[in-house]
Amino acid sequence: MKYRIKVDEWEQRTRTPLLLLAACFALAYAVPVLAPDSPDRIHTACRAVEWAVWAAFAGDYATRLLLTPDRWAFVRRHPLDLLAVALPLIQPLRLLRLVSTLLLLGRRARSAPQITLTVYVAGSVVGLLMFGSLAVLQVERDAPDGNIRTIGDAVWWSFTTMTTVGYGDLAPTTGLGRLLAVGLMLSGIALLGVVTANIAAWFISRFERDNAEEMRQTALLEALTLEVAALRAEMADLAGTSPSVAPKVPGPVSPTPP
Structure with a gap:
């Protein structure tokens, strides 16, 4: 329990800095793609930022591993974290750093208690759309038979691909x-x-709440009916008459025609 508390405290303290570093990574990844003719020092600085962010996430994983008493169990429970840390070491490819950063960022975002499912899904959609557009533009822009040449084409292709519409007007060739x-x-x-399941769960919860309210009102009416019957019986006993001939509660009086 002592080590578990240390891991939780570490994750709470590093969650916000890692999210800020991820934003820096997004900027460093986007600049060379959107401005390929920028000076070499800009490209070098962006690559340095990308590797620095990956190193920060890798250090976070290593620290959590050291703070955990059963390290082998930690590795088995977090296979995607280990894969994300190891991916950029396999081949020096920028897309691997992108994938690893997205995996590590997604894991930390899911563990944040203040991030709801709706916020997480919306952020995932925006992040995948943005990074997917940048990645395909980087890959396809210089392809001999490629037709994705601008950021607008890349965004349109990413949107139609993510929604599985696939108009076919734009397609990768590499x-x-x-x-x-x-x-x-x-x-x-x-x-x-996830979105469909969330909407269905919302409708089901609304139906259950309405059904529960209806059942509550029905039970209340039954209780009131029993109480009125008991009052009528008590009034009949006091008047010395049978409950069957007890006076009924008068209904609403209709207006007398002139």
């Missing part, structure tokens, strides 16, 4: 671009499933 398309399609299907 192997890496098609791999990105598969990832966006699977992510879009998963997010649409």
Whole structure:
């Protein structure tokens, strides 16, 4: 329990700084893609920021691993974290740093108690749309047969791919671009499933609340009916008459016609 508290405290303290670092990563990743003709020092600085952010997330994983008493169990419970840390070391490819950062950021965002499901899904949609557009533009812009040349084309393609519409007017031609398309399609299907399930759960909860309110009102009417019957019986006993001939409660009087 002592170590568990340390891990929780570490995650609480580092959650906001890591989110800010992720925003820096997004900016560093977007600048070279949107401005490929910028000076070399800009590209070098952006690559340094990307690696620094990845190193921060890797250090966070290593620290949580050290603070956990059963480290092998921690590794088994967090396989995506380990994969995200190891991906950029396999091949020096910017897309691998992008994927690893998104995986680590998603894990930390899901663990934040103040982030609701709606906020998480909306943020995931915006993040995937933005990074998917930048990634496919980086891959397809210089392809000989590519037709995704501008950021507008990339955003439109990402949106139609995530929603699984696929008009076919824009499509990746490289192997890496098609791999990105598969990832966006699977992510879009998963997010649409979460949104659909959330909407269905909302309708079901509304129906259950309405049904519970109706049952409560029915029970209240039954209790009032029993109470009125008991009062009539008591009035009949006091008047010395039978409850069957007890006077009934008069209903509303209709107006007398002139």
